[in-house]
Amino acid sequence: MTEAISTTKQRKWQDYFTFCTDHKVIGIQYLVSSFFFYFIGGIFAEIMRTELATPDPDVVSPELYNQLLTLHGTIMIFLWIVPAAAGFANYLIPLMVGAEDMAFPRLNALAFWINPPAGVLLLSSFFVGAPQSGWTSYPPLSLLSGKWGEEFWILSILLIGTSSILGAINFVTTILKMRIPEMDIHSMPLFCWAMLASSALALLSTPVLAAALVLLSFDLIVGTSFFNPAGGGDPIVYQHLFWFYSHPAVYIMILPFFGIISEVLPVHSRKPIFGYRAIAYSSLAISFLGLIVWAHHMFTSGTPGWLRMFFMATTMLIAVPTGIKIFSWCATLWGGKLNLNTSLLFGIGFVSSFLIGGLSGVMIASVPFDIHVHDTYFIVAHFHYVLFGGSVLGLYAGVYHWFPKMTGRMVNETLGKIHFAMSFIGLNITFLPMHELGLMGMNRRIALYDIEFQPLNLIATIGSYILAASTIPFIINVIWSLNKGKQAERNPWRALTLEWQTSSPPAIENFSETPVLWSGPYEYGIDSEPRDSDSIRDLLAEVASEG
Amino acid sequence: MSISTSTDITTSSVSAEHAHHGHPDHRLFGVVLFLIAEGMIFLGLFSAFLIYRSMLPVWPPEGTPELETLLPGINSIILISSSFVMHQGQAAIKKNDVAGLRLWFGLTALMGAIFLAGQLYEYFHLEFGLTTNLFASSFYVLTGFHGLHVTVGLLLILCVLWRAQRPNHYSSESHFGVEAAELYWHFVDVVWVILFILVYLL
Ligand code: HEM
Ligand SMILES: [Cu+2]
Numbered sequence: 094m095t096e097a098i099s100t101t102k103q104r105k106w107q108d109y110f111t112f113c114t115d116h117k118v119i120g121i122q123y124l125v126s127s128f129f130f131y132f133i134g135g136i137f138a139e140i141m142r143t144e145l146a147t148p149d150p151d152v153v154s155p156e157l158y159n160q161l162l163t164l165h166g167t168i169m170i171f172l173w174i175v176p177a178a179a180g181f182a183n184y185l186i187p188l189m190v191g192a193e194d195m196a197f198p199r200l201n202a203l204a205f206w207i208n209p210p211a212g213v214l215l216l217s218s219f220f221v222g223a224p225q226s227g228w229t230s231y232p233p234l235s236l237l238s239g240k241w242g243e244e245f246w247i248l249s250i251l252l253i254g255t256s257s258i259l260g261a262i263n264f265v266t267t268i269l270k271m272r273i274p275e276m277d278i279h280s281m282p283l284f285c286w287a288m289l290a291s292s293a294l295a296l297l298s299t300p301v302l303a304a305a306l307v308l309l310s311f312d313l314i315v316g317t318s319f320f321n322p323a324g325g326g327d328p329i330v331y332q333h334l335f336w337f338y339s340h341p342a343v344y345i346m347i348l349p350f351f352g353i354i355s356e357v358l359p360v361h362s363r364k365p366i367f368g369y370r371a372i373a374y375s376s377l378a379i380s381f382l383g384l385i386v387w388a389h390h391m392f393t394s395g396t397p398g399w400l401r402m403f404f405m406a407t408t409m410l411i412a413v414p415t416g417i418k419i420f421s422w423c424a425t426l427w428g429g430k431l432n433l434n435t436s437l438l439f440g441i442g443f444v445s446s447f448l449i450g451g452l453s454g455v456m457i458a459s460v461p462f463d464i465h466v467h468d469t470y471f472i473v474a475h476f477h478y479v480l481f482g483g484s485v486l487g488l489y490a491g492v493y494h495w496f497p498k499m500t501g502r503m504v505n506e507t508l509g510k511i512h513f514a515m516s517f518i519g520l521n522i523t524f525l526p527m528h529e530l531g532l533m534g535m536n537r538r539i540a541l542y543d544i545e546f547q548p549l550n551l552i553a554t555i556g557s558y559i560l561a562a563s564t565i566p567f568i569i570n571v572i573w574s575l576n577k578g579k580q581a582e583r584n585p586w587r588a589l590t591l592e593w594q595t596s597s598p599p600a601i602e603n604f605s606e607t608p609v610l611w612s613g614p615y616e617y618g619i620d621s622e623p624r625d626s627d628s629i630r631d632l633l634a635e636v637a638s639e640g
Numbered sequence: 641m642s643i644s645t646s647t648d649i650t651t652s653s654v655s656a657e658h659a660h661h662g663h664p665d666h667r668l669f670g671v672v673l674f675l676i677a678e679g680m681i682f683l684g685l686f687s688a689f690l691i692y693r694s695m696l697p698v699w700p701p702e703g704t705p706e707l708e709t710l711l712p713g714i715n716s717i718i719l720i721s722s723s724f725v726m727h728q729g730q731a732a733i734k735k736n737d738v739a740g741l742r743l744w745f746g747l748t749a750l751m752g753a754i755f756l757a758g759q760l761y762e763y764f765h766l767e768f769g770l771t772t773n774l775f776a777s778s779f780y781v782l783t784g785f786h787g788l789h790v791t792v793g794l795l796l797i798l799c800v801l802w803r804a805q806r807p808n809h810y811s812s813e814s815h816f817g818v819e820a821a822e823l824y825w826h827f828v829d830v831v832w833v834i835l836f837i838l839v840y841l842l
Contacts, residue, residue, distance in 0.1 A: 196666045262673045270666045300677045304684030317777040325774055327695060330688050
């Protein structure tokens with residue numbers, strides 16, 4: 094049974110704790126460490142939801158609630174979704190383009206190793222009084238609530254930002270320069286397109302956040318007044334700089350999972366992807382538009398009317414490329430021979446929940462509506478549908494899809510389906526009522542609230558417990574499958590992208606011989622039998638011997 | 641038929657690339673991407689500066705002591721010319737002339753050091769401090785952040801000079817370090833031109 098594995102040289106577990114430059118090790122390092130932070134962020138969320146089950150602040154003090162809220166948001170964004178996406182990108186890009194590693198392996202390892210210290214720094218802010226001003230850290234609030242906690246927050250975000258810039262440099266260079274020669278840009282997998290678009294955003298927008306945070310640091314530590322109205326500064330400037338990064342950041346957090354979904358759906362429905370170029374180019378369109386919509390977060394910040402009109406229009410425009418993707422995915426599924434395994438279930442779950450978040454996005458893009466729901470639970474509902482229903486479900490679709498490749502073991506489908514069912518149900522019970530709460534006028538970021546909001550809050554809290562419980566079957570599944578799972582063959586899904594042409598898990602040097610591009614990445618079901626790469630190899634060997 | 645030709649192409653191009661460092665060299669491309677990101681930090685800072693400028697009725701705010709432009713002007717000329725001096729160094733190494741590289745890069749380093757010294761001199765003689773007002777804070781942060789980049793550029797040049805002592809470290813075919821340092825230096829120069837216009841002249 095284990096022979097197949099022992100013939101190719103494999104990594105030892107110790108390698109995962111070293112400054113290893115192998116992109117596969119780094120990919121796993123990103124994924125596992127981000128999951129660890131997800132766990133912490135999740136615990137914070139459950140404490141908050143427990144507090145919110147009743148109107149009074151009886152479980153935690155309002156100050157502690159604010160700290161948990163700030164760290165929850167920061168961790169989920171900067172230490173869970175962003176690095177988890179980097180994990181997939183690291184693991185998959187070189188394999189998908191047929192390279193033996195990233196363009197700059199040492200830089201890559203450095204980018205990863207910046208993250209754990211940054212996370213520790215962030216969490217250690219509890220010792221000096223954790224920041225309380227939310228993941229957005231708006232001044233003047235952020236200048237008033239605890240200097241050192243806030244500074245820890247800033248430093249940790251600056252570190253993580255540096256890491257994502259270095260990562261993005263690697264992704265762009267590898268995708269553009271390291272493809273095997275036969276793979277032109279229109280035959281590379283859509284995940285690579287998505288990472289290209291997302292990395293471009295990271296390169297262009299993260300530095301602007303750095304600029305904002307450096308200025309904020311000066312205000313905080315040195316006593317300048319860039320953003321402090323008390324000294325003649327302007328907090329709105331911070332908001333512009335912050336959202337110039339943080340709106341693109343939401344696309345940095347979703348585009349990689351768009352990419353994953355575009356891989357998962359065609360393979361498991363045995364159909365070519367519908368609209369390859371439409372999906373590829375719409376990612377670029379999203380990146381471009383994503384750079385010119387930031388002030389839709391500032392409709393109530395005194396933004397002048399003409400500017401609000403501009404940002405309302407550009408924001409609504411983004412729904413077009415996003416819609417193109419959704420229609421393409423549905424058309425891919427339509428009439429396919431669906432193999433409803435856990436990966437595809439998460440994929441379909443992604444499309445449907447992300448759709449709800451996208452629709453509420455278009456609602457709040459409209460200025461008159463947003464003025465009513467800004468800073469209410471409607472916004473919380475919106476971004477959890479896109480970030481949990483979108484990014485997190487997409488992430489799990491990817492985990493179940495590539496687990497056999499990464500570990501050489503198949504996952505347990507039953508546990509996987511339980512995990513999916515609990516996630517999907519839990520997600521909707523938790524976040525659907527928040528739309529209504531927002532419309533009723535419940536503010537976000539508060540520990541105590543009016544009694545009339547209690548019933549829906551209680552439902553949301555129960556949903557969040559289901560979500561917490563849903564990770565148990567997942568963790569059991571991972572541990573069980575790693576030890577007892579069925580041995581995975583080279584290409585269990587009969588997929589056509591190059592990562593499936595090498596062994597599972599891949600050898601240290603990825604491919605024993607340069608992989609061959611036989612067909613486009615998604616030409617499933619075009620022949621009577623979908624060709625898998627083993628038979629391609631046999632065919633090629635025949636052709637070669639015929640000479 | 642077509643399959644075997646395409647594999648032939650693969651093997652030949654791979655072996656050609658492997659002649660160099662074992663890998664085709666994408667490092668300069670990486671440096672360009674990095675500089676784009678760096679440029680965005682400055683863009684963020686410049687935008688903040690321009691917003692402040694348009695926000696206040698008088699700019700610099702009333703009571704801000706005048707900025708002297710003579711010394712910074714001379715400084716600018718030195719920094720900008722250093723870019724051309726530096727380019728001679730790259731031209732030299734392209735002809736395998738290591739002595740030339742060291743001469744021109746040494747000169748560039750000297751000019752960069754004079755620029756930094758000039759800036760420090762200016763700091764010590766200014767009549768406003770970091771927290772005096774919005775203009776003063778912006779002035780120090782912008783010039784300081786740029787000065788930090790000049791310092792890094794200077795260190796890169798010194799690094800190249802250090803390595804150029806070893807025989808055959810740089811040659812006409814292989815001199816990534818030289819090109820990267822030069823690219824970085826040109827970047828720092830262009831940023832200075834914009835900064836000088838925004839802060840001193842407008
Ligand atoms: C069709 C696409 C989308 C549109 C039109 C849209 C629109 C908006 C608007 C107008 C706001 C500001 C509302 C307010 O604060 O009053 C907002 C907030 C937000 N959106 Fe979206 N959005 C879209 C997709 C996404 C995606 C894909 C993500 C993340 C993956 C996302 C994450 C967020 C987050 C995190 C916030 C709240 C930020 C905060 O204030 O803390 N959105 N969205
Ligand atoms: Cu936004």
